[in-house]
Amino acid sequence: MCPLENTFETRELTLSMGPQHPATHGVLRLVLDLEGETVIKCTPYVGYLHRGVEKLAENRTYTSALPLTDRLDYISSMNNNVGYVNAVEKLFGIEAPERAKFIRTMVAEMGRISSHIVWLGTHVLDIGATTPFLYAFREREVIMDLFEMLCGARLTVSYPRVGGVRNDVSQEFLDKLYAFVLDFPSKMDDYETLVTENRIWKKRTVGIGVISAEEAVNWGLTGGTLRGSGVNYDVRKHAPYDAYDKVEFDVPLGKNGDCYDRYLVRMGEMRQANRIIKQCIEKIPGGPPVLSDNAPELDMSAEGFRKLTPEMSLEHAYLSFSGGYETLAPEGEVFSSTEAPKGELGFYIVSDGSGRPYRMRVRAPSFVHASAIPRLCVGHFVADVIAVIGTIDIVLGECDR
Amino acid sequence: MNILGITIAPYIINIVIILLKIAVVIAIGLLHVAYATYFERKVIGHMQVRLGPREVGPHGLLQPIADGIKLFFKEDIIPANADKPLFYLAPVIFMVSALTSLSVIPFFDGFVIADINIGLLFIFAMSSLGAYGIVMAGWASNSKYSFLGGLRSASQVISYEIAMGLSLVGVMIMAGSLNLTDIVRAQQAYPTGMFAIPQFVGFFVFILAAFAETNRLPFDLPEAESELVAGYFTEYSGFRFALFFLGEYTAMLIMSSIASICFLGGWGLPTFITANLPVFLWKALGLGMFLVKVYAFMFLYYWVRATLPRYRYDQLMAIGWKLLIPLALANIVITGLIKIWIKGML
Amino acid sequence: MPSEYLPILIFLMVATAFGIGALLIGGLLRMKRPYAEKLMPYESGNLPVGEPRYRFSVKFYIVAMLFVVFDVEAIFLYPWAIVFDKIGLYAFIEMVIFIVILLVGYIYAWKKEAFVWD
Numbered sequence: 122m123c124p125l126e127n128t129f130e131t132r133e134l135t136l137s138m139g140p141q142h143p144a145t146h147g148v149l150r151l152v153l154d155l156e157g158e159t160v161i162k163c164t165p166y167v168g169y170l171h172r173g174v175e176k177l178a179e180n181r182t183y184t185s186a187l188p189l190t191d192r193l194d195y196i197s198s199m200n201n202n203v204g205y206v207n208a209v210e211k212l213f214g215i216e217a218p219e220r221a222k223f224i225r226t227m228v229a230e231m232g233r234i235s236s237h238i239v240w241l242g243t244h245v246l247d248i249g250a251t252t253p254f255l256y257a258f259r260e261r262e263v264i265m266d267l268f269e270m271l272c273g274a275r276l277t278v279s280y281p282r283v284g285g286v287r288n289d290v291s292q293e294f295l296d297k298l299y300a301f302v303l304d305f306p307s308k309m310d311d312y313e314t315l316v317t318e319n320r321i322w323k324k325r326t327v328g329i330g331v332i333s334a335e336e337a338v339n340w341g342l343t344g345g346t347l348r349g350s351g352v353n354y355d356v357r358k359h360a361p362y363d364a365y366d367k368v369e370f371d372v373p374l375g376k377n378g379d380c381y382d383r384y385l386v387r388m389g390e391m392r393q394a395n396r397i398i399k400q401c402i403e404k405i406p407g408g409p410p411v412l413s414d415n416a417p418e419l420d421m422s423a424e425g426f427r428k429l430t431p432e433m434s435l436e437h438a439y440l441s442f443s444g445g446y447e448t449l450a451p452e453g454e455v456f457s458s459t460e461a462p463k464g465e466l467g468f469y470i471v472s473d474g475s476g477r478p479y480r481m482r483v484r485a486p487s488f489v490h491a492s493a494i495p496r497l498c499v500g501h502f503v504a505d506v507i508a509v510i511g512t513i514d515i516v517l518g519e520c521d522r
Numbered sequence: 523m524n525i526l527g528i529t530i531a532p533y534i535i536n537i538v539i540i541l542l543k544i545a546v547v548i549a550i551g552l553l554h555v556a557y558a559t560y561f562e563r564k565v566i567g568h569m570q571v572r573l574g575p576r577e578v579g580p581h582g583l584l585q586p587i588a589d590g591i592k593l594f595f596k597e598d599i600i601p602a603n604a605d606k607p608l609f610y611l612a613p614v615i616f617m618v619s620a621l622t623s624l625s626v627i628p629f630f631d632g633f634v635i636a637d638i639n640i641g642l643l644f645i646f647a648m649s650s651l652g653a654y655g656i657v658m659a660g661w662a663s664n665s666k667y668s669f670l671g672g673l674r675s676a677s678q679v680i681s682y683e684i685a686m687g688l689s690l691v692g693v694m695i696m697a698g699s700l701n702l703t704d705i706v707r708a709q710q711a712y713p714t715g716m717f718a719i720p721q722f723v724g725f726f727v728f729i730l731a732a733f734a735e736t737n738r739l740p741f742d743l744p745e746a747e748s749e750l751v752a753g754y755f756t757e758y759s760g761f762r763f764a765l766f767f768l769g770e771y772t773a774m775l776i777m778s779s780i781a782s783i784c785f786l787g788g789w790g791l792p793t794f795i796t797a798n799l800p801v802f803l804w805k806a807l808g809l810g811m812f813l814v815k816v817y818a819f820m821f822l823y824y825w826v827r828a829t830l831p832r833y834r835y836d837q838l839m840a841i842g843w844k845l846l847i848p849l850a851l852a853n854i855v856i857t858g859l860i861k862i863w864i865k866g867m868l
Numbered sequence: 869m870p871s872e873y874l875p876i877l878i879f880l881m882v883a884t885a886f887g888i889g890a891l892l893i894g895g896l897l898r899m900k901r902p903y904a905e906k907l908m909p910y911e912s913g914n915l916p917v918g919e920p921r922y923r924f925s926v927k928f929y930i931v932a933m934l935f936v937v938f939d940v941e942a943i944f945l946y947p948w949a950i951v952f953d954k955i956g957l958y959a960f961i962e963m964v965i966f967i968v969i970l971l972v973g974y975i976y977a978w979k980k981e982a983f984v985w986d
Binding site: 134136158245248249250252255256259315316319321322324325502503504505 | 566570571666740831832834
């Protein structure tokens with residue numbers, strides 16, 4: 122028992138939430154100081170999923186570092202790949218052919234939908250509604266199947282390549298995708314019927330985790346988390362890469378910067394992503410999907426493996442991935458950022474003129490957002506911490522790298 | 523009485539009959555609880571575009587039994603520093619208090635284990651006892667998540683108990699009794715056959731309070747999976763966990779039975795049926811009616827669980843104290859006024 | 869009549885025997901392999917920090933106190949509701965006065981923010 126003189130001190134409860142907790146989306150650990158049920162202090166701890174992706178990349182060629190980026194935000198590996206190849210292309214000073222740009226835009230938006238769908242499902246599940254979670258995974262399955270059809274992988278795709286994409290899209294794929302695109306808005310309506318105007322949902326999210334526009338910018342928030350506060354900043358609009366300058370889309374904005382607005386923004390983004398995919402399918406030009414001069418020639422699609430030609434032998438494949446054929450990069454450094462589903466994903470690459478990056482640094486939105494959790498949580502209830510974690514949409518693979 | 527030449531005192535025969543009745547009710551009650559979980563998983567499964575259990579037995583029909591066997595043989599982990607006697611007893615108290623309520627529920631006309639004149643009050647008393655089990659579990663586990671869950675649950679259950687108690691006063695005024703059989707009979711005599719229509723406010727309050735009392739969505743905060751992991755039974759495993767589970771589902775069954783008996787007419791049938799059919803037939807029909815109503819209410823539980831998110835703790839308390847209690851009080855006063863007006867006493 | 873309550877007593881004993889009996893029989897059959905990590909209370913995969921039985925919010929006590937007041941009210945309402953037919957208008961007015969008095973306390977508690985959680 123505690124001594125008598127301490128008996129009358131107010132004692133807070135220190136509660137460790139995570140890394141093994143159903144609602145911390147991976148291995149985030151929050152140490153909460155509670156007074157009653159109110160959070161008075163919140164300290165996030167990251168690093169449980171650190172694998173040293175940045176360091177690993179230094180020992181790999183530019184091509185073989187690509188699969189590492191799959192493992193950053195593993196929910197949307199396609200967007201990480203697109204971000205990475207854009208940075209490397211900037212370093213090499215090359216540009217992908219037009220068709221490849223459209224394909225990349227298309228698959229990146231598919232990645233955005235699949236990422237947002239997982240966000241929606243888990244976020245809503247945390248607040249207690251179970252059904253949208255399963256609805257969401259039904260649609261995600263379609264996208265996963267399409268990815269599988271496209272490149273053989275479902276989760277860690279490694280589909281884009283420096284100078285293009287790995288293989289061309291088939292007409293069958295485009296048809297199936299188009300069918301999905303036409304169907305998806307009605308599925309969105311399904312989710313929205315269950316959630317958007319639900320009174321309990323609004324009670325749980327309106328006015329929770331409010332952050333003003335100015336503060337959001339100062340905290341370095343990006344993506345939907347920033348736009349929920351009403352700041353119109355979207356890399357796809359302000360520094361268009363790939364084919365984003367050739368498609369029309371709106372940037373949904375929130376007003377109040379609370380959980381509900383962030384929710385609305387992400388729901389809007391899904392509809393816009395759907396719109397972009399539709400335009401990409403309609404406008405996709407012909408031509409080669411990859412620059413044959415600059416990029417390592419590798420047909421890694423399922424068929425490619427089966428009919429290996431003499432000049433494209435297994436040995437060739439091995440060499441180009443193990444670094445036997447190093448494409449020498451020009452000396453210098455680049456920073457290139459893309460709009461990943463979680464926010465602005467930046468790659469900073471320093472080259473010393475060899476075939477491998479001297480230093481690769483990832484500006485991961487989840488890491489920045491995780492740092493804002495205390496700001497959003499303090500003063501709220503424990504239950505609101507769950508809403509906040511859900512709404513800023515972090516993935517620890519990207520945060521810890 | 524004389525059986526095989528041995529004289530048996532009548533009270534022993536009475537006790538044997540009571541024991542048989544109890545055995546039947548407990549066995550069938552537990553089977554219902556087991557299959558309520560199966561029903562829930564199937565219903566929610568189909569609402570969520572999946573199939574629910576399918577592997578064990580045809581259409582997964584043996585799944586609840588497989589679950590029971592698994593839980594029976596699972597290791598019983600008692601956390602270090604736990605308050606052992608309380609930790610041992612808590613699930614038993616919780617389960618027993620829920621199960622004992624079954625003894626006053628009339629399943630059909632004339633079948634009730636204990637036909638006491640304060641049946642409704644007895645059920646309230648038992649559900650209050652159940653709260654002890656929850657608090658003890660939260661306290662004894664020596665875990666913060668359990669403790670928070672236990673506290674939350676205690677204040678939730680006692681808050682909503684008031685609302686529930688008040689919501690049924692209207693029914694008591696109309697029926698003039700606390701005996702559940704009498705309440706059903708009073709409804710039979712009533713033109714609409716059920717109190718849910720004149721007592722719609724009371725029924726509304728009762729539904730919300732029933733959801734909160736049994737810790738179900740949208741009020742499942744004590745065991746809010748995403749916040750408190752599993753609330754007060756976080757540390758429980760194996761058969762002790764199963765006892766909590768049994769208790770919870772029995773409580774749901776009890777609440778559904780009360781809804782059926784006090785608001786939906788129970789086993790009551792129109793008089794032209796009871797007058798023209800043989801007794802055993804209309805009694806069986808009455809049992810069928812009762813079960814259909816009970817399962818309809820259970821279905822409501824599942825439907826809501828598949829549809830709604832969960833309230834926050836302060837919102838839950840606000841609904842209980844600021845909305846349901848005034849509503850229930852107003853309902854009592856208005857019911858009394860109308861009753862007096864009908865009787866021409868004004 | 870106490871004999872009406874006998875079945876309840878028997879039921880209580882049978883139910884308790886079922887609960888404890890199942891636990892005891894199960895205790896003989898199931899395996900037991902405890903070790904320190906398994907017996908640690910759950911705290912999201914970390915070593916527990918501090919004492920879990922901390923001092924909790926006074927709000928819980930307030931709820932308990934309010935509960936006593938209102939539950940007693942409900943208990944007073946039950947017998948009144950049952951004999952409502954027989955006692956008529958006079959008792960009704962009496963009970964309305966009783967409810968109004970309670971309502972004053974209720975409004976007081978509301979104004980004192982006893983129902984606000986923070």
